[in-house]
Amino acid sequence: MNLNALSLLERLISYPSITPKECGIYALVEKIFAQALGENAREVITQEREGVKNLFLYTPRKAQRHLCFAGHIDVVPPGEGWSSDPFTPAHRDGYLYGRGAQDMKSGVSAFVCAVRDFLVRNPSATQDLQISLLLTSDEEGEGTYGTRYMLDELESRGLLPTMAIVAEPTAHAVCGDVIKVGRRGSINGKITIFGKQGHVAYPQNCINPTELLGARLGELAGVNLDKGDAHFEPSKLVITDIRGGMEVVNVTPNELKILFNVRNSPQTTKEDVRSYVRKVLEGLDFTLELRQSSVGFLSDSSLVAMMSACIESVCGRAPELSTSGGTSDARFFGARGIPVVEVGVPNDKIHAIDERVKPQDVQRLYEIFTRFLEQVSRGIA
The missing domain is CATH 3.30.70.360 (Alpha-Beta Plaits)
Structure with a gap:
């Protein structure tokens, strides 16, 4: 399946995955990895409770370092007054329009493609680095049976990550100008x-x-x-x-x-x-x-420094470090002492009518995640 970050985002927008609906997105993600890596290159844990579905896709070889990319595929209801169908991706005025374009199917698309492409190019990287994806359909809702619930399961199996990236929309003007390094x-x-x-x-x-x-x-x-x-x-x-x-x-x-x-x-x-x-x-x-x-948290400085360096390498400038805004699923990693940062596209139209994202921001996020994977695989983090 030849999908890049932008074309995958278009596919994801077309799924009307209003909380807690998953609409078959997980099957698509699993298919992407099965075709690219083969059936034996990843393991899968799924959960479903009270209509909430979670997916944990991971490389089977355990290692001392375990990097998890986390995100949600559920979206808030679109509301009335859209210029086009909110679940039909539409390009105009230099933007891609659709519910979830910023929050946060763009982030999911970017890290799914970054991890897939990295593992295809570097199949031996998983000898020293375990890589996983955690997706939930209940971030915009109560969150009771979402990421927190999955992390409980991972803890019971000895699969908690040692570092995490949550791809929430964090930027102000362009992708990479702000990252969240903690939350109140x-x-x-x-x-x-x-x-x-x-x-x-x-x-x-x-x-x-x-x-x-x-x-x-x-x-x-x-x-x-x-x-x-x-x-x-x-x-x-x-x-x-x-x-x-x-x-x-x-x-x-x-x-x-x-x-x-x-x-x-x-x-x-x-x-x-x-x-x-x-x-x-x-x-x-x-x-x-x-x-x-x-519960508030502040992330590990070494992870923040590494992500900042990757962003500066891709974007040409260091990001602003912020703890502002509301809550996100990063709090569940922080509560367990897992170093976590949040990096994503701009958030100026999240939850709004005519939510949209610039394609170049999606591509830039893909490049940031790719650069981070390259750096962490070298044992820098």
């Missing part, structure tokens, strides 16, 4: 302040939780919980919702609920958030619920 954690919180409902004409008979909150709101909304550092912005408490009462003007609320999120650096923990909120609301009748949906 995410802590979700819910505060319930209790009062006593009553008639507004008799405030002396009421305990209004809105008034109890009063000036203390300024100590919660938008406050920085730490100063950040060279790699991370300060951990900011961001209130996302405040509600209470019955949407009438003559009854005070019985309770007030506040929802918030903290994208936290490693300097601030869930317990730090708990202590701070309790201090601010001391003396009030309230409850606090906290849930850590992801």
